[in-house]
Amino acid sequence: MDFELNDEQQMIRKMVREFAEKELAPHAAEVDAKGQFPLDAIRKMGELGLLGLNVPEAYGGAGADMVSYALAIEEIARACGSTALTVAAHALCTTPLNLFGSEEQKRKYLVPLAQGKLGAFGLTEPGAGSDAAAAKTTAVRDGDWWVLNGSKIFITNGGLADVLIIVAVTDKSKGTRGISAFIVEKGTPGFTPGREEEKMGLRGSLTSQLFFENCRVPAANLLGSEGDGFKYALATLDSGRIGIGAMSVGLAQAALEASLRYAKERVQFGQPIASFQAIQWMLADMGTQIEAARLLVHRAATLKDKGQRFTKEAAMAKLFASEMAERACHKAIQIHGGYGYVREYAVERFYRDVRLCEIGEGTSEVQRLVIARQLLG
Numbered sequence: 001m002d003f004e005l006n007d008e009q010q011m012i013r014k015m016v017r018e019f020a021e022k023e024l025a026p027h028a029a030e031v032d033a034k035g036q037f038p039l040d041a042i043r044k045m046g047e048l049g050l051l052g053l054n055v056p057e058a059y060g061g062a063g064a065d066m067v068s069y070a071l072a073i074e075e076i077a078r079a080c081g082s083t084a085l086t087v088a089a090h091a092l093c094t095t096p097l098n099l100f101g102s103e104e105q106k107r108k109y110l111v112p113l114a115q116g117k118l119g120a121f122g123l124t125e126p127g128a129g130s131d132a133a134a135a136k137t138t139a140v141r142d143g144d145w146w147v148l149n150g151s152k153i154f155i156t157n158g159g160l161a162d163v164l165i166i167v168a169v170t171d172k173s174k175g176t177r178g179i180s181a182f183i184v185e186k187g188t189p190g191f192t193p194g195r196e197e198e199k200m201g202l203r204g205s206l207t208s209q210l211f212f213e214n215c216r217v218p219a220a221n222l223l224g225s226e227g228d229g230f231k232y233a234l235a236t237l238d239s240g241r242i243g244i245g246a247m248s249v250g251l252a253q254a255a256l257e258a259s260l261r262y263a264k265e266r267v268q269f270g271q272p273i274a275s276f277q278a279i280q281w282m283l284a285d286m287g288t289q290i291e292a293a294r295l296l297v298h299r300a301a302t303l304k305d306k307g308q309r310f311t312k313e314a315a316m317a318k319l320f321a322s323e324m325a326e327r328a329c330h331k332a333i334q335i336h337g338g339y340g341y342v343r344e345y346a347v348e349r350f351y352r353d354v355r356l357c358e359i360g361e362g363t364s365e366v367q368r369l370v371i372a373r374q375l376l377g
Contacts, residue, residue: 032203046115046117077247089119093161094110096181118157121165122164146222201353290328
């Protein structure tokens with residue numbers, strides 16, 4: 001593995017950092033406080049090509065590699081966790097379309113998604129969280145249509161998305177081989193977004209319920225092959241875990257930078273608290289673990305870019321980075337003391353935002369199962 005970023009990767013990181021510091025960071029506290037979806041920022045990101053970073057140029061995207069995507073998500077999260085999650089969830093829609101969509105589907109849906117339309121991925125249900133195979137949403141063939149019935153929950157971007165990939169059971173008797181994936185457009189009769197969840201953190205991202213009642217989807221909107229939807233979902237989650245790992249690194253990096261500034265400025269016992277070994281050791285641990293997590297994320301992304309298997313590495317990166325980031329944000333509050341517990345200081349927000357990273361795209365417990373199965377063969 002080459003630890004040096006190439007010129008394109010450095011350029012993308014620089015561009016995204018400058019955008020994030022100018023357009024995202026100044027509004028992040030307000031986005032959180034008001035639970036306000038950052039629509040203007042998302043539109044600007046669409047214009048910059050950041051919503052189609054990994055989409056091939058032939059379909060309107062930037063054609064960048066996965067390492068560049070990880071760098072971009074990290075920089076966005078460093079400025080605003082809510083926006084980072086929105087972009088990462090959008091990629092859960094573009095990824096399966098790019099991997100498994102037909103040429104016609106890519107032209108019709110992937111191109112506008114790469115250029116600014118918003119996407120979502122509907123897998124989780126009220127009774128099917130970690131056990132995704134327990135999905136109860138059904139799709140029944142009716143001539144030239146598929147008829148969807150059921151519901152989804154905790155779907156990021158779900159209420160606003162222009163295009164959604166929805167996983168549904170097409171043949172219950174076949175278990176996971178009887179699950180398929182469908183492209184559903186916003187406004188399709190029978191598809192109704194439900195309430196937006198009031199969340200602990202990442203309050204500027206939309207987390208929606210989705211309801212399907214005799215929702216008729218054209219037969220042409222079956223993604224890939226019937227019965228392969230569960231396989232597509234797993235492949236999508238593999239890539240998504242790289243995104244959540246990068247998001248974790250970005251939030252932890254923001255917490256470290258805030259802690260470094262505060263430790264140099266805060267004076268106790270006649271000297272900056274940065275001069276005390278207890279504080280120095282916390283900062284040292286944060287910095288070391290962030291760097292380790294970043295390398296794990298880049299390792300998984302590099303394997304994907306090379307076309308090699310990366311399921312284990314993506315799970316390892318997501319597991320380590322998310323748990324590391326929770327510790328880093330915890331230490332950031334400790335370094336800030338009482339000030340870290342109030343909303344005037346950003347580390348309070350980082351701590352709430354980072355908590356989702358150990359849950360989304362598979363809990364830490366699920367990651368350990370994935371890793372163990374890969375190790376055991």
